Amino acid sequence: MTQLGSSNPLVINGVGTITQDELGSLQLKLFQQSPLELRRVFAYQGEKSGGKFSFAGACRLEATSYEGGGTWTCGYLRTSENIRLDGDTCTGVFSGEVARLDSSHGTPSGFQKSSFEGIIPFEVDLPFNLGADGKRNSYPERMIKFTFNKKTNIEIQRFDGHTAIRITNKFELISDRFVEVLLQGISIATGRNLKFIWRQKIGEHFHHNVVSDFDFEGSRIVLPPSLNLRSLLHFISFLDGYIKFSLRNEHNYFSFWEKLHASWATGVVVAALPLAVYIEGTVMNGLRALVEQYGIDRNLVVSWQFVRNRSAHGHDFNRERISKTQKAVTAIFSCLRLFYELLFLKMEFSGYVIDYSKIGFPSDFRYASRFKLKTSAVIKLSK
Structure with missing residues (x-):
């Protein structure tokens, strides 16, 4: 971890773990291996005290998976410290809640065949089991399929315990904005504030994975939805209209x-x-x-x-x-x-x-x- 907002940042190195608790938060524990200057640790803690908001009171995290999963980063992380003093130095454990972890490699140029998949960790109630031609079970059970703007194919499929959203485009890299407004449209239509707990975007020369925290308590809140979801056709029409409006x-x-x-x-x-x-x-x-x-x-x-x-x-x-x-x-x-x-x-x-x-x-x-x-x-x- 490297301190933000400082010309001479505090750097914390060590082994650690990131686990997800029962509430959906990603919890970091980093065990500092080599001694740190006590005065610099105290100065870092001072940037977080007394209601002060400062980028110097937070760190950027860069971690390497021991299973060979590549490098994962978190751009902003505030920590709490449990330190042990040893003269002018200290060691200890740095803990914190991680909002999201990103891992990517390659070049995200616009014109390349691409795909996206995101996981919502509960079953979203949608008008499943109707195909594009109006016949039941014309494609896999509990799936919705449609095409946006004649080139972007979207699949929403419900499994036992989770819902998957898949997007494919043969001509260009799927934009983050497109994924964002698609999820917004489904949220408004269902009254559930939907978030991905895991997602990946793959292009011919690009790969990006994201693991996010998830508010399981908040996911149970339902705002009375805008649509009557008995009709697949009208649900798809709403998503198509919302995406077009939001992209423009x-x-x-x-x-x-x-x-x-x-x-x-x-x-x-x-x-x-x-x-x-x-x-x-x-x-x-x-x-x-x-x-x-x-x-x-x-x-x-x-x-x-x-x-x-x-x-x-x-x-x-x-x-x-x-x-x-x-x-x-x-x-x-x-x-x-x-x-x-x-x-x-x-x-x-x-x-x-x-x-x-x-x-x-x-x-x-x-x-x-x-x-x-x-x-x-x-x-x-x-x-």
Whole structure:
């Protein structure tokens, strides 16, 4: 490990282990083999103390697998130390949580045949077992296959205990951004914040492996999903539209979705203010234009105003009569419907969606032609 942000960095060498605990964290233990100058170790510890944030309080890790697995790196790692003093020097154990480990070799040039595989360590609930021609079991069980932009083949397959995503492209190296937005689209569609615990990208002249920590507790959180997943065709249509939109436009929609997903676990009342704020952050202005020019239900905007005002000014949703509580809960779920609708508008998506503004959350087919955005529209997903 080499200290960051220092012209004369502390260097810690030794043997060690990286293991994954039951919560999904990657835990490093490095046993320092040769004595270190005590004053330099104390100076390193001082960069982490008293609430101070400094790159000099962290290290870059470079490790070689004893099984011949190549060199693995972690660009940023904060440690804790258990040291034993010996005069002006010390030895000991350096521990820390590793967010991800990378191992790569070769040249990642754009034009080379490539493949990607990533593992999600649980079974994702998707409309499996329907082939491209609509026949059941036209390819392996519990698999979804489709092609993006006529050249990128995508397979999603569920196994006992995990889900695998495979991507192949015969013409170019699969970009990290493509993988990222594909996973974002599946997350929004399912209401699960999906992450890879392991992934690899292979090109004709390039190989990259990543092992990541994983939040098993967080993976159990489910935000009410945007789509009715009974239709494979509409699920694929949503992914295709989200990928195209995200590759062409910089936007912060998923960042808001991710924060909303985390806050939802605390309950709808606590999540009400973040939800209202994220709608505001996503659209910035033009909610009235959405109603007047593009057919958005006026009641959705009224519900947003109700939730935004009550949440922002500290009104207690809980201390109400049942009728008022019902109104508050319905308004919050109507905001969720509006939050998803802002994305559907930009994607021009047609398909079965869930209408959270109505009791019972009925499924409804959304026709994109009813909500056509014009180039002169004042609304936009903020950048």
